[in-house]
Amino acid sequence: MRSTTLAASSCRAALQRASYTPTQTIITKRTFTSLPTLRPSLAARNPVFRSATNTLARLPSTPDATTTATATTTDAGVVADIVPKSSITSHPAFIGSAFQIRCGPRPNLERSSRLIRKRRSGFLARQRSQTGRKILQRRRVKGRRVLSM
Secondary structure (H helix, E strand, C coil), X not given: CHHHHHHHHHHHHHHHHHHHCCCCCCXXXXXXXXXXXXXXXXXXXXXXXXXXXXHHCCCXXXXXXXXXXXXXXXXXXXXXXXXXXXXCCCCHHHCCXXXXXXXXXXXXXXXXXXXXXXXXXXXXXXXXXXXXXXXHHHHHHHCCCCCXX
């Protein structure tokens, strides 16, 4: 019993001494760097990525409408960012490769989730209930090509 209280008192004394010792905190200043943005814009003087036509062959020709974007100004006089249509495919990583870039919707749902969705709000579910038949009728009148999911 005496050894337990002795150990506890020595621990308390050590903790008190540790709390009284001054601790030094080192404060460092954070520096911020100005990195170029990867978004293509007309205001940038130094583009991050060069177009494929500039890197492969530098010919003294006039630029065509697909590779360069024209600047438009709004009423406030701010230059709007215009991304050319070829900006996705002109990235250096995609030159000469067989990558397929999909910009449309993808079937992201799992199969079971898609089946549950079809069961709850699909065409057959709409046909079974009276409110579902009314929904289908309204969509037919409106001229929807897809009546339900």
